[in-house]
Amino acid sequence: MAEFKWLKKPPAFQFFTDSPDSGWPECVCSICNQMIQEDEMPLRLWPQSNPNIEARLCEKCQTEYLGIQHFKDVEEEDHDTI
């Protein structure tokens, strides 16, 4: 994960041996431990040394720790013609 530049170091970082889809109760964030909602796009990370485990970040932590922004509503905007 050396290619990621952390905005700030996560206080804790958990790895999982499973890989549930977002929206499942088992799909929790590696940092804040909160369930990742179905409409979120989790960021999944595998350590190079062990591809059998993954860490996943909820959108809130992606923004907070990695500075990744999610713009969800852009496509739903009305485009009025003149």
Ligand SMILES: [Zn+2]
């Ligand atoms: Zn989180």
